[in-house]
Amino acid sequence: MASTRRTVKTKIKPPRKHESEVSLDETWSRLSTNIREIHNQNASNLSFEENYRYAYNMVLYKNGGILYKGVCQLVAENIDRLAQSELVPAFPSGSSKDPVQQSQEGESLLKALRRVWDDHTGNMSKLRDILKYMDRVYTKANDVPEIWDAGLDLFLKHIIRPPIQDHVTSAVLSLIQIERDGYVISRSVVKECVDVLLQLSVDHDAKTVYKRDLEPAVLTASEAFYSAEGKRLLETCDAPEYLRRVEARLDSEQARTYHYLFSQTGDPLRKILERHLLTHNLSTVIGMPNSGLNVMVDLDKFDDLNRLYRLFLMVPSGLPTLRRSFKDSILRRGREINLASTSIDAGQDMDDGDLNDTENTKGKDKGQGQGRTAMGPPTLTLALKWVQTVLDLKDKFDYIWTRAFDNNREVESSLNEAFEDFINLNEKAPEYISLFIDENLKKGLKGKTDMEVDAVLDKTITVFRYITEKDAFERYYKNHLAKRLLLGRSVSDDAERGMLAKLKVECGYQFTQKLEGMFHDMKISADTMQAYRKYLEGVLAPEVEISVTVMTSTFWPMSHSSASCIFPEVLIRACKSFEHFYFSRHSGRRLAWQPSLGNADVRVQFKARKHDVNVSTFALVILMLFENLTDDEFLTYEELKTATSIPDTELQRHLQSLACAKFKILKKHPPGRDVHPSDSFSFNNDFTCPMQKIKISTVSAKVETTKERRETRDRIEEERHHQIEACIVRIMKDRKHLTHNDLVNEVTRQLASRFQPNPQNIKKRIEGLIDREYLERCEDRKSYNYLA
């Protein structure tokens, strides 16, 4: 090595000892003076290098300990001095109650704290630079904190202690309180103070002084304030106002956190608000009389409702409370609607006799009918009104749901539940809905565009969905449809088919199978009639022109008993002619004539003039008996009955329509509204009417009488029995062996789309099937086996 050679060659000179030119004491005294100058803000006059050198030399010559301790001492002294001169005079006196003055005192204290901090950090940063060598070499070796951290510790020890810390904390709290009371404070001052506390931590662990001391104080104060605020607001405000205030508080607290508290305080603070302002008071607010949810819905206060929704969504128990309230609101209104329809209905049932009367007056002139007894038409209008009100209710609540509740799924399900509940409470719901559709398809949709038609039908479908007894609806709909088709009352074929398509989508092919069959029949009949007319050109036509609708019996509801009667000769010939034609085209079929469903146009000569009268087939048969009678001759009820062999109920009805209704073609002796077996009838030659054509109808869509309803019910029940049995057999055939509960569950599930079967009924059906040896009971008496 080169150096070894050199030492051998030349004489060894001891290396120059690097003693400083000055002694330790001298160095330290110069350095400490300079440090004091720094503390007095006179740093600009000093030389960086000089001080660095002093410190360097001290550490180099193993005096690092003295240096370190000395500097710490100086820093501590400076901090104390600052505290005395800046902070103590700024302590709030606590004597004034005026918030403005209080806030000013608080602010000046916090400003003083910040000034002290800024001074201190400025000094420390300068010291750090000149003491870099010490930090590098001495502190690491001796396991003491670097000078910067030591400075923080000193600050902590000398400043953040009672009484200073207490004053600072209470100043911050009082400023927050003043701001909460609505006054303006200087937010930046508080922020700066908070920043100071955020940078100080005891023992260098994760918890800053802020987190340890200030934050808990703030949270406690907030807790107290907001629990009182919650009570205060409940007492003084109504629901919308309460919600507005709560929202305002939430916003202001968020702003507060953002502007001058630490962001982590935001969450616990928010929770306090939610707890005291929302969670505790949820049901009280929503149920407030005169201003709660119900009133808001009544008055369409969408903004308030939306605010309610947003606030309630913030707490876990909010949404369930809202849903419950919402559902109750709907249910209440729904029940009112039901009540409105049933109360008048009850009156109606008592007066069945009158009903028949007024039904007959339905024709071109509804107005007169309404004047007589307010029973008949209003019953239909009641049904229509019911459906319309329900639709309106749905519209209203749908709108609220979209506008105020943000299409929330859970609220939607509450809405659906509520509607389902109250709609099914009304047992006439299936009938009413069918009537509504009927009315629309007969008249209501006239003049509407396709889209409007679609809209109305869609709405009805939504209500339809809510019914659980879909098979009842099917029955009514079939009846109404049959009448519409047969009497040609349907306003638009497209609309009919549209409705059918929608029902098919909802309920499946089976539901609409028969209905489609009915349409098909109508179409075939039209074709058949065309062919028949052609055929008539070649043969002798009967005197009476007939048009026939051929209905496949399984499709059409034979709701009215297929009464038959004795046709007059003329009619028989016409019928035979058609039959001849029909059987030439199709073999192996049987035709049964249904006089109860037909109608006829007949020209009747009265004394004054001729009128074209449209009557039902039965009425025609009756009238024809009077054809050749003179004015004085009359026929008794019994004679009429024998001649026509029309059953009593029908006979009475049609006689009523001819003799007791608006257009009295016949005269009844004695006159009166009801027909009795002792009456007799004669032709009313004196009949006059301003119109040339008149229509006497008996068959019209109406709400069922109680009797009819009971009949329909029974029929529905019967069909249900068959359905249940078929279902049971189907299931058992598949599974071969099932327990009773499983079987009941399975049956309920499969039939759910049509109706809700009663478990008792199912049990009876099972027993019936056991008797008929379709099933057998197992030994454990709980399950069943299928018997092939």
Added chain:
Amino acid sequence: MVHLVTSDNVEFVVDKEVVERSVLIKNMLEDVGETDQSIPLANVSSAVLRKVIEYCEHHRGEPLPSADADQNQDETRKRTTDISEWDQKFITVDQEMLFEIILAANYLDIKSLLDVGCKTVANMIKGKTPDEIRRLFNIVNDFTPEEEAQIKKENEWAEDR
């Protein structure tokens, strides 16, 4: 350009980039700001400063080691005793100058130069007996013979025989 004045009042004008290899000077410049005033270096003589500047010039542009070097980096740095060729030639100076350079590098906070110097001294010590080391660095033996015998015995296990 930066002006440096040594203890013997010799002024050096150096490029900022070169002189900033010294962390101390770099900090000083940052703190004091752009000024025409020269920086006094009372601890360093002109001869030494000349050598130091020569070193910095040669190594200009190299990345400075980070201020808080990782412990790992420290370990690897200390373990290797190889010095680059130019550095070796550069550090071939008499012992006094060598020590001066080390002290200056320590004062001015030029880690790489400090390392080079200390590695050189370490290499000088490596493989020598205590007597040889004493002679090299002119250290007075202040052990009593008994103490010395004691230490020798204790350290026997470390010697390769």
